[in-house]
């Protein structure tokens with residue numbers, strides 16, 4: 341996945357493709373490639389690992405590659421490490437079908453096996469190559485018609501995709517197919533453009549068509565035709581894009597952070613679907629066997645910042661579902677602690693970037709002691725992904741805002757699935773409970789969508805009250821405490837308000853002396869068994885002048901007697917409630933930061949990837 345550009349018309353395609361891809365560079369990528377065809381000649385495919393500059397230099401900024409029809413791609417690795425072989429475009433050996441793809445094909449392994457039985461071989465580790473060869477298979481087996489062959493493949497493919505395809509027998513034409521992955525098609529000056537994101541083609545046209553889910557398009561002679569999956573032609577309205585270049589980069593959102601907050605339902609779904617098939621979690625890609633999970637006695641979760649907060653929440657989940665002992669450690673502490681690790685343990689390191697120096701050092705320390713390691717990592721091919729014995733990839737996609745939101749949420753969900761898998765492998769939950777938990781995990785994306793729909797405006801309104809405060813405290817118990825820690829970090833790092841999180845029961849052991857008239861205290865209350873206890877802590881601080889906000893589960897309306905502002909999240913198994921209660925806290929911090937006029941995506945003194953100690 342990452343960026344797609346395509347062009348067919350009367351101008352040279354390569355410079356347009358490279359220019360379009362450069363407009364998508366901000367999204368992050370690890371390799372890039374183009375395929376360009378000059379009339380009926382053989383298509384030239386040029387792809388390389390690394391920055392677009394490499395490709396620009398290889399092709400003299402596109403001038404060395406002749407042809408008026410082409411497709412281009414910047415890749416953010418999901419299946420297979422960043423490399424020239426895994427980079428797009430992918431092609432069949434005879435170049436009958438060539439394509440670029442964004443999205444994730446969930447059943448690619450099953451399709452790959454089917455195609456191998458029909459004599460296909462694979463050069464790359466990608467799911468894209470499987471899609472290319474599946475289309476080729478149907479093309480050769482049946483009609484030799486592009487739209488029909490693509491439609492047949494779409495019926496077989498599970499997952500999400502934006503595909504741009506060129507067929508050897510149809511020079512000058514580009515075919516597109518889409519499901520749950522964005523793609524727009526524009527026309528101008530006798531040419532047709534396609535892109536995954538508006539900025540790539542904004543320079544050439546503002547008139548675009550939105551290709552719908554499960555639809556196919558044909559770009560030819562400066563015009564576009566659309567088809568249903570039954571190959572019936574359909575008409576679409578042309579829409580004018582009114583965004584300027586800057587807001588186009590953010591998909592119409594004002595900042596990357598809010599865009600990424602809204603992406604959470606989708607990326608969580610992707611992460612779940614990457615391991616759950618037909619109601620069962622398959623850990624083959626993670627390579628942890630049931631036997632290994634049965635033999636483990638102790639789990640250490642090691643990470644930094646928000647990833648550490650994920651570990652704090654997971655500790656409660658794993659201990660609730662299994663008899664495993666869990667310790668959560670800050671990587672910067674763990675690496676220097678002279679600690680003899682239990683030989684029968686698993687060290688789980690969590691990292692979005694996969695490059696955080698302290699987390700990497702902690703991983704190496706565990707390996708030096710001969711302990712099995714598992715990385716929960718977002719960046720394929722990163723140092724942690726390469727060095728950990730096993731890897732569970734989160735599919736958050738590139739995260740641009742420095743303050744993490746969507747990667748954090750995917751890490752949480754990856755951890756839930758890990759906890760469930762441990763419980764199942766060790767016979768600590770029965771099938772009924774396993775299925776019930778899985779259904780709850782499946783409900784998370786939809787429930788987040790509901791929070792985003794319902795609570796945004798109220799939170800924006802409440803955020804105005806926080807703009808001038810000097811201090812804030814987050815309190816909660818159990819998982820709510822872990823979520824409070826993340827809420828507190830979000831608030832302090834982007835709004836520069838001093839903020840601390842406390843286990844609610846700790847208040848009376850010191851911090852309560854900081855409470856005075858007007859101090860903001862934000863409580864998280866989603867754990868039914870602990871709610872009453874936290875309410876009594878809220879009452880204690882209220883009587884000392886604190887102003888209270890509560891994030892709680894629908895139904896706990898009695899909290900309105902105590903809190904001046906209450907935000908409700910849908911009901912869910914309390915073990916997974918953190919995935920919901922963190923959303924209002926992310927939104928609140930975002931609104932406070934923009935309300936104060938700060939650069940929310942690039943908070944002062946912070947870097948996205950902390951590769952130094």
Ligand code: F6R
Pocket residue numbers: 644645646647648690691692693694695696699742743744745829830833948949950
């Ligand atoms: C906070 C944040 C950081 C990271 C931390 C670890 O919003 O983004 O606290 O969570 O620097 O980074 P990764 O996950 O890349 O190891």
